[in-house]
Amino acid sequence: MAKIELKNISKKFKDDTxxxxxxxxxxxxxxxxxxxxxxxxxxxTLRMVAGLEKQSGGEIWIDDKCVNDTPxxxxxxxxxxxxxxxxxxxxxxxxIEFGLKNRGVARNERDKLVKDISxxxxxxxxxxxxxxxxxxxxxxxxxxxxxxxxxxxVFILDEPLSNLDAKLRNQMRTELIQLxxxxxxxxxYVTHDQVEAMSMGDEIVVMNKGVxxxxxxxxxxxxxxxxxxxxxxxxxxxMNMMKMRDVQGLDIQSTASIGHVGFRPEQALxxxxxxxxxxxxxxxILTRESLGAESIYQIQARTGVFFVKTFLxxxxxxxxxxxxxxxxxxxxxxxxxxxxRGIEASPKRLVxxxxx
Amino acid sequence: MTVWEKxxxxxxxxxxxxxxxxxxxxxxxxxxxxxxxxxxFVSPTKTFVGLQNFKDLLTEPDFRQVLTNTTIYxxxxxxxTTGIALLLALWLNRKSFFxxxxxxxxxxxxxxxxxSISLLWSWLMDPEYGLLNWVIGLAGFGKLEWLSHPxxxxxxxxxxxxxxxxxxxxxxxxxxxxxxxxxxxxxxxxDRSKPxxxxxxxxxxxxxxTIFFLVIINMIGSFQVFETIAIMTQGGPVNxxxxxxxxxxxxxxxxxxIGYASAAGVILLFIVGILxxxxxxxxxxxxxxx
Numbered sequence: 323m324a325k326i327e328l329k330n331i332s333k334k335f336k337d338d339t340x341x342x343x344x345x346x347x348x349x350x351x352x353x354x355x356x357x358x359x360x361x362x363x364x365x366x367t368l369r370m371v372a373g374l375e376k377q378s379g380g381e382i383w384i385d386d387k388c389v390n391d392t393p394x395x396x397x398x399x400x401x402x403x404x405x406x407x408x409x410x411x412x413x414x415x416x417x418i419e420f421g422l423k424n425r426g427v428a429r430n431e432r433d434k435l436v437k438d439i440s441x442x443x444x445x446x447x448x449x450x451x452x453x454x455x456x457x458x459x460x461x462x463x464x465x466x467x468x469x470x471x472x473x474x475x476v477f478i479l480d481e482p483l484s485n486l487d488a489k490l491r492n493q494m495r496t497e498l499i500q501l502x503x504x505x506x507x508x509x510x511y512v513t514h515d516q517v518e519a520m521s522m523g524d525e526i527v528v529m530n531k532g533v534x535x536x537x538x539x540x541x542x543x544x545x546x547x548x549x550x551x552x553x554x555x556x557x558x559x560x561m562n563m564m565k566m567r568d569v570q571g572l573d574i575q576s577t578a579s580i581g582h583v584g585f586r587p588e589q590a591l592x593x594x595x596x597x598x599x600x601x602x603x604x605x606x607i608l609t610r611e612s613l614g615a616e617s618i619y620q621i622q623a624r625t626g627v628f629f630v631k632t633f634l635x636x637x638x639x640x641x642x643x644x645x646x647x648x649x650x651x652x653x654x655x656x657x658x659x660x661x662x663r664g665i666e667a668s669p670k671r672l673v674x675x676x677x678x
Numbered sequence: 679m680t681v682w683e684k685x686x687x688x689x690x691x692x693x694x695x696x697x698x699x700x701x702x703x704x705x706x707x708x709x710x711x712x713x714x715x716x717x718x719f720v721s722p723t724k725t726f727v728g729l730q731n732f733k734d735l736l737t738e739p740d741f742r743q744v745l746t747n748t749t750i751y752x753x754x755x756x757x758x759t760t761g762i763a764l765l766l767a768l769w770l771n772r773k774s775f776f777x778x779x780x781x782x783x784x785x786x787x788x789x790x791x792x793x794s795i796s797l798l799w800s801w802l803m804d805p806e807y808g809l810l811n812w813v814i815g816l817a818g819f820g821k822l823e824w825l826s827h828p829x830x831x832x833x834x835x836x837x838x839x840x841x842x843x844x845x846x847x848x849x850x851x852x853x854x855x856x857x858x859x860x861x862x863x864x865x866x867x868x869d870r871s872k873p874x875x876x877x878x879x880x881x882x883x884x885x886x887x888t889i890f891f892l893v894i895i896n897m898i899g900s901f902q903v904f905e906t907i908a909i910m911t912q913g914g915p916v917n918x919x920x921x922x923x924x925x926x927x928x929x930x931x932x933x934x935x936i937g938y939a940s941a942a943g944v945i946l947l948f949i950v951g952i953l954x955x956x957x958x959x960x961x962x963x964x965x966x967x968x
Binding site: 405410421472 | 859864869875883884
């Protein structure tokens with residue numbers, strides 16, 4: 323088990339700065355997920371922790387040791403690659419025990435470790451097969467077993483589920499969560515899929531363009547996004563955003579200059595009663611996606627297109643609807659995308675100028 | 679199905695089949711046929727002698743010398759070319775102007791005709807005026823006889839063959855190395871694999887199809903060596919560089935003993951066939967294909 327600290331890390335590829343001045347602490351025993359769009363530097367960060375990429379500046383600490391000059395093999399980290407990176411000429415057993423052999427683990431102990439691990443991941447009947455004779459899911463398990471057998475301080479997983487089909491991915495997702503619980507080791511996981519991040523991580527680091535946008539627990543991230551990027555990145559469908567200048571009929575008591583107002587699709591109500599307090603928008607339903615327990619509507623309003631998600635409600639058949647969002651569910655963002663907190667809003671009252 | 683639809687596939691492959699039969703199948707059978715005759719290429723009568731040509735060949739000490747020469751030449755050429763090319767490829771497998779230049783330089787002999795190469799090396803290896811002797815003279819060593827002495831003639835020819843084949847072999851190895859994904863090396867480094875272990879346990883097995891391919895190609899090529907010998911040594915001195923194909927050529931087209939030459943050709947065919955089969959049998963189980 324180990325804590326990982328990145329201090330003022332930067333990474334340049336020739337003249338291209340990918341990451342600048344990144345600071346991050348990954349808690350001991352946490353399941354930390356780095357998430358962000360492709361090219362945001364999450365994989366690079368991960369590879370720097372593993373030692374496969376050398377940072378251009380800054381320090382990386384694993385526990386109380388600066389590993390800047392420690393080669394990958396001696397950092398006590400194990401990695402699961404996106405394409406598994408199994409050794410194609412070796413059998414499953416050979417793949418799993420290669421790392422042990424290189425550490426000079428005695429044969430008896432090696433056999434025992436390999437046997438235990440293969441039972442955990444369910445590979446026992448396949449030990450003498452070559453990777454090319456295995457299915458995608460089995461290869462994934464070999465990659466996991468190869469990492470686990472070394473009993474590392476840190477597990478690093480670089481989009482390990484992206485090559486699996488949807489069903490298997492869900493299954494492996496829960497298996498990974500269980501595995502993390504059982505091992506209690508620090509997991510660092512990279513994905514571009516925010517659903518994966520939300521469902522697996524207990525700590526999520528949202529990155530964009532080499533900068534950490536927010537590092538928080540999934541629920542905090544969802545309910546209390548620090549900025550426009552996180553708000554729009556987390557959640558399916560994403561948070562609806564309206565430009566402030568398009569927003570009418572909202573009385574905001576604040577001196578801050580607001581750029582955007584947003585709300586979660588699932589917080590909006592369609593055709594709520596007249597006594598329901600909230601910001602109301604009228605619009606036309608463009609599409610209806612009925613997923614059984616939930617329905618997603620795409621609605622064209624004056625402020626633009628937005629989504630509304632309802633649960634266990636009958637499908638809305640009317641073409642034109644009124645959508646109401648409770649005032650306390652509105653999120654405000656400044657002109658440069660930062661979150662503005664503590665803003666109160668109320669319906670704009672018609673105040674007669676000059677009084678009667 | 680119309681007649682045309684039935685015939686069309688045969689029509690499509692017919693040109694290839696015709697050319698293959700005419701220039702490969704027919705000559706092989708004609709050679710086997712000729713090997714049982716005594717004929718001088720021009721006389722209207724061929725005398726059937728049965729297996730007498732083979733009997734003569736196998737009891738002829740010169741022919742045994744030729745087989746030994748060919749084997750030594752092949753083994754040396756194949757091991758040296760493949761081995762040195764692999765080392766070169768490991769060194770050249772990176773992107774820089776210098777490495778690209780060296781790669782181009784060692785590849786250039788491959789595109790030069792063997793006749794030119796033979797003439798060039800005959801001059802380089804000249805015992806009196808050759809550049810090689812001048813260089814080793816500068817280094818303070820005595821002169822070598824190179825092609826003019828039986829003890830060094832065959833190895834001199836091997837040198838030329840290795841020099842010519844190196845670039846092509848290295849190029850194929852580099853391609854093989856580049857087909858190994860980078861994350862395999864990364865996984866190995868995380869598994870604390872030492873460079874030598876990575877090479878023997880991962881790179882070599884993954885290169886096995888490439889090695890297999892090159893060994894086969896080089897071996898078949900070396901067994902059929904002809905141009906360098908015809909130009910540089912004509913099989914001499916004292917038969918020390920006479921190889922199978924040159925022997926066949928001499929008997930066929932200089933002594934006009936076409937039956938005898940054909941019998942030697944059949945033996946060459948037999949040897950190359952057996953070798954290929956052994957290789958495919960032995961290595962197909964141990965070679966890794968993705």
